[in-house]
Amino acid sequence: MEYLSIVFQEVYKILFLLVPVLVSVAMIVWLDRRVWAFVQKRQGPNVVGPFGLLQSLADALKYIFKEIIIPSSSNKVIFILAPIVTMTLALIAWAVIPFSATQVLADINVGILYLFAVSSLGVYGIIMGGWASNSKYPFLGAIRSAAQMVSYEVSIGVIIINVLLCVGSLNLNDIVIAQQNMWFVIPLFPMFVIFFISALAETNRPPFDLPEAEAELVAGYQTEYSGMMYAMFWLGEYANILLMCAMGAILFLGGWLSPIDVYPFTLVPGAIWLILKILLLFILFALVKAIVPRYRYDQLMRLGWKVFLPLSLIWVVLTASYLFYFNLLPVN
């Protein structure tokens, strides 16, 4: 009985985290389209509800009532599993995101490794979907995205090492607290820029949206999907984008810390600061989508392996020698 009550408590906490995340994913789709529209001097979705806020809800209703078509030559089990995998992986990562010193679902020792592992598993949803569709365009999209996500993961990993050198712990709360005096975006600014661009590539956002490049590949790995399964791919993708924004906010922008450590700002709860920082990064993501044209595939690979990887490796050496020389290494 005691065990059951613990389980119920945890389930309640998980629901309290996941429901806001799902609602904010719907909101963020609307925000993305609005920002995109404003850059191009359009209005964007503004009809359903105030400012068009309920547009995503209307879209979701449309997807629910559409028929789910499963191609007869597809591998059915994997075809159905693919959107589920994408969605699940995008949601389980939120377990370790700290919203304040105490508001975190699982305050584990290896939080940043967990985040990195889950984001590197994200590629499976795409590969499974592309392969199981048993069709040319999805398969090409899946192959492209596998290569792309694996290459950009490497530079993200090296950037994380940079931050860890300054913190001395893999716990996400420790990473946030280590930025109390100065956010890491100031000393590690080049790494922040590289992290941001790698995050764009990791989440298949424009200008790196080659897996679903509509001009060449129809819709890439999503070509054969319809109805709610397509919507789940979509939701998973946006939840992943939010997650990368949260990761950027925690690693470089001080997570739940207030920007200035003075009286009226410290009253605002940490969760609100974190959400504001995630929103700031997301608006940058949306602006990039509106402004930058798509990369050519070989240029994308060159950028990942020949520019970002050496740069971030050199920066690791620089950070490590600086910390060592000035005796600033976080030894405990």
Added chain:
Amino acid sequence: MIAHAIFFYTFSIIAVVSAIMVTASKNTVHSVFFLILDFISISCLFIMIGAEFLGMIMLIVYVGAVAVLFLFVVMMLNVAQQKNQWFAAKDSSKHIPVGLIISTLIFFEIIIVIGGWKYKPEIFDINNAIAQTSISNTHSLGQILYTDYIHVFQISGMILLVAMVGAIVLTFRHRSGVKRQSYIKQISRERAEAVEILEVQSNKGVKIDD
């Protein structure tokens, strides 16, 4: 304690069954997916015994990178069509003696390791390896790897690097006649070297190509 046992048996049953399915499933791509499931459940087992760093590294390296490359190669080679007949094929029975020898060897190695654990417990005493038990196992791994075993650690890294360089050298072909893009050249082109204004005289024309 009961919950712990339930989780342990769930993960280990998934690990064993999916390990069998890796060899038994007919479709090669399915084999790779079962291999991934196996990796994931083994990393869950690592986390359950308190080796959270090892579990996460297992997820990142094996599931996040190695298995993706496996999947990549299997899909590219299109071996999904060649059915992997484990039970039926006659000529695969030739490999059974070799397989038996290797598996007996591995079995005896495991027996030796576990036997040592059973009869000489002080060798495997965790307190011998870790100076302080209060620190997390990531810290203690780092303290051991980068102090006592730094040379072994660096040498293993060098071996991996040599393997990588060797693989690249073996497969690298320099094809001649391929037009390559040079970004510096493209950006540093001036108007003067690209455009030329000529006075064209009538009935004489201009020779463009030379």
